[in-house]
Amino acid sequence: MIRLEITPRGLLTIALLAVGLWFLQQLWPLLLIVTTSFIFMAALLPYVEWLVRRGINRVAAVLLMLLLLILVLGSMIAIVAPAVIDEFRDLRNNLPDYAADVETFAADLGFNTERWDLPERAAEIDWNRIISGSQVVDYGQRVLVGILTGLTIAVITAYLLVETHRLRTFLFRFIPPEREADAHHFLRALERVVGGYVRGQLITSLIIGLYTTIVLLLTGVPNAVAFGVLAAFADIIPLVGAFIAVVPATIAAFQESPTQALIVLTALLIYQQFEDRLLVPRIYGQTLNLPALVVLLAVLAGAELMGIVGVLLALPAAAAARVVLDYYLERRTGSPTGLESPQVLAPDDPPLSS
Template sequence: MIRLELSVRGILAIALALAGIWFFVQLWPLVLIITTSFIFMAALLPYIEWMVRHGINRVVAVLLMLFAILAVFGAMVAIVAPAVVDEFRDLQGNLPEYAADFETFAADLGFNTERWDLPERAADIDWNRIISGSQVVDYGQRVLVGILTGLTIAVITAYLLVETHRLRAFLFRFIPPDREADAHHFLRALERVVGGYVRGQLITSLIIGVYTMVVLLAVGVPNAVAFGVLAAFADIIPLVGAFIAVVPATIAAYQESPTQAVIVLVALLIYQQFEDRLLVPRIYGQTLNLPALVVLLAVLAGAELMGIVGVLLALPAAAAGRVVLDYYLERRANGFTDDQVPQVLAPDEPDEAIP
């Protein structure tokens, strides 16, 4: 027999816990938006503090930063969208011809293409069924929701950047005085790891975007700038971003000739190896020192829970989790006192760089 005895206080505690879980589930989209805002705040905070130290009003500095980001993002969309639409229309109209060229190219390489029938299959594609009116409306709604969500994140990020010191002071009101040293070092580690990851990702995206654009211009592929920007966006996505960055540029090059497509494919694959083996370790350094298995599991879990947004947030969340875990494991293993708190999981950086 199992006998359970619960006091009134215990019953109330269980009820409050269940209510808290229910509210958390119901407010999950808002939690996701706030988490994303904190990640962007950690990435932008050093630049805001730099402008403030050079005499710019904090509110003005935040507005200048957000306007610059929105202007760059808007320019990228304006460049990419028309080029993608043009390439899709060209692919739709000339797909049977491209399929025949591909069969000929494969046959020249020694493949048996007699049973492929690619031109016939390309001609039988019902584009009206693939691109129906209901799907256009559905994708339009998703784009609108995405835009509104992005604007909400921008507003919350701006508030967090403006009120950073007040929020920090409010948080420390709930921390005992003998634990403030722990909290200071812990927050600095989080800011350096999460913010450093985001800033490092922006650098790698910029490099692959410029490289892709140069390769396409050298080969003579139209809309090279647009595909460079698209590669920069795709590079943000862990694991599958490399594939997404390579495929559109290769397809665009193939519409010119199979030889150009091979050159672009080889050049981009070589760059992917360079980025994975040399560039990323040097840029991130200690910022994202996660095992490959952890990265894979984090991305898969993020995709399962939140789709593409979860994939984008998986690595910053995993890096923050590593900060929490290693911080307390090292404290417990070494028995640090409150005035000997270790600086963990943060690359070498002067403390004054992050307030």
């Protein structure tokens, strides 16, 4: 026989834990919004502090940074959306012709295309069924929810940036005086790693955007700037971002000629290898200090738990977990473990103490 005895205090603890888990499940979307806001705050804080130290009012500095960010995102959408719509409309109207070009190009390369029947299959596609009115409404609702979520994140990020010192003071009220130095050290490392990751991602996005634009301009592909911006945005998404960056540009090039598509595909794949093997390790090596396997598992876990949002938050979360692990190891061994990672693309080193 197994006999279990639980004290009233134990029952109360279990009940409180169950209630806490229930609240966490109910408030999960809000928790994601707040977490995203903290990530943006960590990325933008060095610039806000830099502006404040040069005599600009803190509220004005925060509004200036957010306005700049909104203008950049709005400009990206304004550039990409019309070009993508035009390319999709052209692909829908001329898909059988493009399918015939694919068969001809494959036959020239030595493939047996007698049974492919790509033009006939392309002509049989019912676009009205694929793009129905209910799907348009559903996508419209998702876009509206995304816009409202983005505005909410912007407001929370602004509040966190404006009230950074007050929030830090409030937090340290719950920390014993003998632990304040460790807390400052931990928060500094967390800001450096998470903020450094976001700013490092901006570097890689800018480079791939410029590279894609130049390749498409040299090969004479229309809407080169739009596809470059799309590649820059897609670079933010781990794993599937490479597919989004390469495929639309290649399809647009194929609408000009198969030869142009092959050149664009080859050039973009070469860059993907350059970014994965040289650029990313140099930019993130000192900031994240995470093995490639850990990065892959973090991305896969994020995708499984939260979909595309989880993919976007996976690496910042893994970077934050690395800070916690380094802090624990340093406390246990008494030797430094590299918490003071250099900030990527930060103007200077803003003090964290209020």
